[in-house]
Amino acid sequence: MPEFEAANDAELDVTFVPWEDVSTRLNTGFAGGTAPDVFGHGPAAAAGLAESDRLEPLDGFIELLEPSDLEDLAAFLVGGQVNGSQYMVPLGGEGRLIAYRKDLFADAGLDPDDPPSTWNDAYDAAVELTSGDTAGLILQTGEIQRVQSFMGLLGSEGGQLLSDDGAEVTWNSDAGVRALEYFVRLHQGDPAVSDLLGADFANQPAAQNPLATGSAAMVMVTSGQAVQIARARPELTDQIALIQPMSSAEAEMFGGPGPGLFMNKDSGNKELAWAFMEFMLSADVSESYAQVTGQIPVRASAKDGDYVADEPLIASFIEAGPNFVGSPNVPAWVEVRNVIDQHLERALHAEVSPREALDDAAAEAGPLLSGE
Amino acid sequence: MMSVHTSRGPGRIGARWPAVRRPATRWIARRRPGTFLVLMIATVLVMMPFLWMLSIAFKPEAEVFTSVPSMLPADPTFENFSTAWTSGNVGRAMINSTMVAGAAVLVNCTFAVLAGYAFAKLPFRGSTLVFLLMISTAMVPVAVTLIPLFLMTKGFPLVGGNDLLGQDGTGLLDTLPGVVLPHLIAPLNIFLARQYFFGLDDDLGEAARIDGASELTTFWRIYVPLARPLVAVVAIFSFTAVWDDFLWPLVVTSSMEAETVQLALSKFLTGGNVMYGPAMAGAVLVILPVVAVFVFNQRSFIAGLSDGGVKG
Amino acid sequence: MGALFVAPAAAYIGIFHLFPVVYGLYLSFTRYSPLDRGGPQLIGIDNYVDLLSDADFHKSVRVTVQFVAEVLPFAVAIALGLALLANRSMRGIGLFRAGLFLPRIVPLAAVSLIWLWLYSPDGWFNHLLGQVGLDPRNWLLDEGTALHAVAGMRVWKALGGNMVLFLAGLQAIPRTLYEAATVDGANSWQRFRYVTLPGLRPVTTYIVILNIVYLAQSFAEIFILTGGGPLRSTTTTNFLIYEEAFQNNRFGSASAMAFVLFALIFAFSFMILRRMGSNR
DSSP states (O other), X not given: OHHHHHHHTOOOOOOOOOGGGHHHHHHHHHHHTOOOSEEEEOGGGHHHHHHTTOBOOOHHHHTTSOHHHHHHHHHHHGGGEETTEEOEEESSEEEEEEEEEHHHXXXXXXXXTSOOOBHHHHHHHHHHHOBTTBEEEEOOOSTTHHHHHHHHHHHHTTOOSBOTTSOSBOTTSHHHHHHHHHHHHHHHSSSOOOOOTTOOGGGSOGGGSHHHHTSEEEEEEEHHHHHHHHHHOGGGGGGEEEEOOXXXXXXXXXXXXXXXXXXXXXXXXXXXXXXXXXXXXXHHHHHHHHHHHTOBOSXXXXXXXXXXXXXXXXXXXXXXXXXXXXXXXXXXXXXXXXXXXXXXXHHHTTSSOHHHHHHHHHHHHHHHHTTO | OHXXXXXXXXXXXXXXXXXXXXXXXXXXXXXXXXXXXXXXXXXXXXXXXXXXXXXXXXXXXXXXXXSSOOSSOSSOOSXXXXXXXXXXXXXXXXXXXXXXXXXXXXXXXXXXXXXXXXXXXXXOTTHHHHXXXXXXGGGSOHHHHHHHXXXXXXXXXXXXXXXXXXXXXXXXXXXXXXXXXXXXXXXXXXXXXXXXXXXXXXXXXXXXXXXXXXXXXXXXXIIHHHTHHHHHHHHHHHHHHHHHOOHHHHHHOOSGGGOOHHHHHHTTOOTTOOOHHHHHHXXXXXXXXHHXXXXXXXXXXXXXXXXXXXXX | OHHHHHHHHHHHHIIIIIHHHHHHHHXXXXXXXXXXXXXXXXXXXXXXXXXHTOHXXXXXXXXXXXXXXXXXXXXXXXXXXXHHHHOSOOBTHHHHHHHHXXXXXXXXXXXXXXXXXXXXXXXXXXHHHHHTTOOOXXXXXXXXXXXXXXXXXXXXXXXXXXXXXXXXXXXXXXXXXXXXXXXXXXXXHHHXXXXXXXHTHHHHHHHHHHHHHHHTTOOHHHHHHXXXXXXXXXXXXXXXXXXXXXXXXXXXXHHHHHHHHHHHXXXXXXXXXXXXXXXX
């Protein structure tokens, strides 16, 4: 920050707010007209804020970037767009991959260098890997995380959550049912190969992640978790590897930009606000941001940087980039996501059938999508 | 409860060693080994999560949450404390929180106690209604009152660039007075004071009034000395209420200069990237002043204090 | 004269506590998102009507009641026991009191992480279970145990404050009453039953109501320990209000929920205040 202040002869008031409290803080700020010029928030909030006319479109600024910079950033910029307009510049990328323990593969008689490449193979392998105190395959099933796991499965079945215009629910398609049936089978199938249903790995110490403790052979991880596990358990570095997105019909996993920066529409200082955003996107700053957070660097060119050289696991996430599918940017997304979340949970606990859960979620989300 | 009544006794102990002159107080372990043992076990059990916290504060990152839990750090370090202190703004935050909490303690101990006394000993027409209205405000979830309170803080007249009508400026936003605003008098402290004074004898005040004392003198000379434990509790609770508050300082402050302790700590605790060592070290640092406030105030809880002049 | 003593507190609370509540009441009859530029729009009693058929809300009220009922007896009874133990004037007692009070003052966000770990599959509780040969449990992930686990932590957190209140209450009981009881030949149980307990009544009334008010508005520990799950088994009403207000930006309907919750808390508190009496 001092670096930016010196370069722009400007004074910067930075307030640190934990991600989980950003909404609270912004609500009061907008209500009182004291919201900051630039604020960080997750991409899930983009469409809602844009619809409430709180965001300055950034297209005019983006155009001014050097073409080479634009190309470098292109992959993750898309996820910050709503209806074709840029509202968020991502600070880093996030993605989910399945990480596995080579030693446990070898113990179960599987080839540690040839992990499964389809979800069905993964289930079969998981059956082999599951034993008394080791689960075969654990996807993320914490609050909201299960939606993201489901999106990956849905994408790999060739389905998507919403129609392209974002107006219609399509998650209760046959592809959706197949995806959820698979998800449920991991936990309720015969045999079940998963446990820790509902665990929130994001809020657990990396050393306690089942991959680190060896209580699971394959675990879905974010790039941040992969990096943290490797840092917490250096002795496991050689035993942990990542599997590229698995397919059923297509190879897709949940991923896209992580939280990014937004510009307040009422900002009185938009030029400077953009200068700050541009500064955060610059090669050095964005690389060190990714390094601190364990995220995927937002610039494609960072794949040859020091960070990726130090954390080889990140290379796998960069490689998987084209196969990541992100959340739909529709105004009601946060609420729609919470609805899906609740019904997925019921299905995963075998309270309702997969089709019923998806249909119920569709019935509840329909009015939200059409704006009440 | 067995151990409770066998060793009961503000009466007995107080009778032999009145609070004012107790030359022969001894270490509890020697006087009553049984009670000591029970207290010891209870205290250790209650402190267990804190002891784990303390242990993590002294552990290097590699030792945190290993698969076989060990409370004693194999390789103790002070690094977490220095990280918390230097990169967490904990020092500044502690000064801020102390000032804010101090103000809350002073105002609560004066006006909440006074109001509670009046509700108990000097009821007036409509006092029950006023009392119920006051305590009912504590029963409404903060999510509802957050925004109006924020707007009022921003519109506080004649400060922060505001005019008389509270326009044009930012009022008390991002100031310490803004942080203390909702904590100055806690309705539940008034309630506590009311209940406490109910327990004290009416005759004392009557006697003073017959002697010609004013109401304020009666309150101050007769009842306040008997209410020292009450004042101690109000002080402790007012202090901790401010010290623990997270949501209000989060929305009302924005600069490091006005940061409070819970905000400073939250930097180590943000979801997905928790720094366990510094977080626990910071938490340990941050409770030290509160422990000091508690230890100072708890001296008012001396068995047999309510001797002076109370008629049975 | 009494009114004069109350005046400063009444003025302050009227402005800074009551007014925001009244504004919140107004919001409960509106549709309002702070993100929208329009401000609140009056929609009458729609928000309240919607709550009648809101299954999540109904469940949250049941969860809240169960949570309060589970925590309250332990938080009060154990605190009374601790206060009686710690109520003596001896050197070193301050240390015990401080130790017992500690849970009340440890920053919740930090200590919740410890509890999260204590309850986790590889945590300390399961470690202890393992040592006595019992199977580990998924305390926070199992619908059958999650609320109990949160309640357990909450009892722990509430003990210190309640103990301090009982300690203060014990000081208000005149020593002479104990002397008189002893002269009358009362044993220690009888002294406890007929002197201590009645003497503690005003402060006990306070403690019970205070705990109901706080417990019924539990949020932070649930947010950190379970996020309201599994299957909404720990979603208390205040947790739902938070989600509705700050995630869904529906302050109108959140306010309506808040005032239904308020009515419940007030009704219970008022009943207890009446029953346990103002004790004059």
